[in-house]
Amino acid sequence: ETGVTQTPRHLVMGMTNKKSLKCEQHLGHNAMYWYKQSAKKPLELMFVYSLEERVENNSVPSRFSPECPNSSHLFLHLHTLQPEDSALYLCASSQTGASFYEQYFGPGTRLTVT
Amino acid sequence: AQKVTQAQTEISVVEKEDVTLDCVYETRDTTYYLFWYKQPPSGELVFLIRRNSFDEQNEISGRYSWNFQKSTSSFNFTITASQVVDSAVYFCALSEVIGNQFYFGTGTSLTVIP
Numbered sequence: 185e186t187g188v189t190q191t192p193r194h195l196v197m198g199m200t201n202k203k204s205l206k207c208e209q210h211l212g213h214n215a216m217y218w219y220k221q222s223a224k225k226p227l228e229l230m231f232v233y234s235l236e237e238r239v240e241n242n243s244v245p246s247r248f249s250p251e252c253p254n255s256s257h258l259f260l261h262l263h264t265l266q267p268e269d270s271a272l273y274l275c276a277s278s279q280t281g282a283s284f285y286e287q288y289f290g291p292g293t294r295l296t297v298t
Numbered sequence: 299a300q301k302v303t304q305a306q307t308e309i310s311v312v313e314k315e316d317v318t319l320d321c322v323y324e325t326r327d328t329t330y331y332l333f334w335y336k337q338p339p340s341g342e343l344v345f346l347i348r349r350n351s352f353d354e355q356n357e358i359s360g361r362y363s364w365n366f367q368k369s370t371s372s373f374n375f376t377i378t379a380s381q382v383v384d385s386a387v388y389f390c391a392l393s394e395v396i397g398n399q400f401y402f403g404t405g406t407s408l409t410v411i412p
Contacts, residue, residue: 188342226302227389227402272341283393283400284331284350289343 187211188290190275196296197265205260205293207275213288215281216258218250221272221292233258234281265297301325302392304403311380312411319375319406321390327351332366332373333391337405343389349373380410 188209197203209216218230230244233252247269249261258275272294276287303322311317323332330351335343347357349366357364361378377384387405394401 224307224404226300226404227391229400274341274343276343283395284348286333286345286348287343287400288345289335291341 188275188277188288190273190290190293192293193291194294194296196298197262198298199265199267201265202261202263204262205273205275205295207258207260207290209256209258209275209277209288209290211277211288213277213279214255215278215285216252216255217276217278217287218258218260219274219276221274227274231260232281239281262295265295267297270295270297300403301401302390302403304388304390304406306406307404308407308409310409310411313382314379316376316378317380317408317410319377319388319390319408321373321375321403323371323373323390323392323401325371325392325394327394327396329395331393331395333393334364334373334375335389335391335402337387337389339386346375377408380408382410382412384408385410 191206215234217232220228220230231250232239236252247264251259272292274292275290278285278287301324305320332349334346336346337343347364354366363376365374387407389405390403392401
């Protein structure tokens with residue numbers, strides 16, 4: 185498999201549930217990213233990992249918890265979410281965390297919080 | 299204030315028409331990078347082009363062309379002889395070297411009518 189894959193593609197969860205989103209990149213990249221995409225808003229960068237170290241955390245609520253066990257895998261653990269967290273969550277990777285590299289995106293997980 | 303502004307929320311054109319998508323950015327950095335991405339209905343953003351702040355040469359790739367003007371802080375994207383497959387949401391993005399920050403615009407939804 186090539187590129188960036190994300191599972192699941194769709195997720196419906198209640199506010200008291202705990203779930204995880206998974207991202208895997210097959211491009212040999214060293215940096216991975218989580219974005220939130222809500223309607224009519226710019227993509228919001230949530231977390232950046234470079235060489236498995238978190239280098240960016242843009243004031244994301246603690247109910248979102250990232251994990252990067254190796255340079256190919258990235259998780260986003262979710263617990264006690266709010267309805268306003270419903271959005272498309274996109275994972276991306278790039279060659280390194282340097283800003284001039286283009287990012288390659290996965291298809292996203294459409295999350296609905298009920 | 300938004301770092302990247304895409305004032306056109308939605309555009310519809312008839313097939314074979316030319317269309318220009320506008321992007322205006324704001325930064326104090328002297329070194330920065332600008333990107334365009336395409337998001338088809340399948341969801342994943344597809345990288346189209348990267349320009350660095352020192353290279354104002356316009357670029358053409360097939361039916362796509364980009365006009366970068368530092369004087370007006372704009373990085374516009376033109377599709378010539380549009381096709382139905384061009385229907386997608388297009389995002390302009392800015393990355394700043396200092397602080398390694400990424401900013402996306404809100405996107406322009408392009409519909410090409412057959």
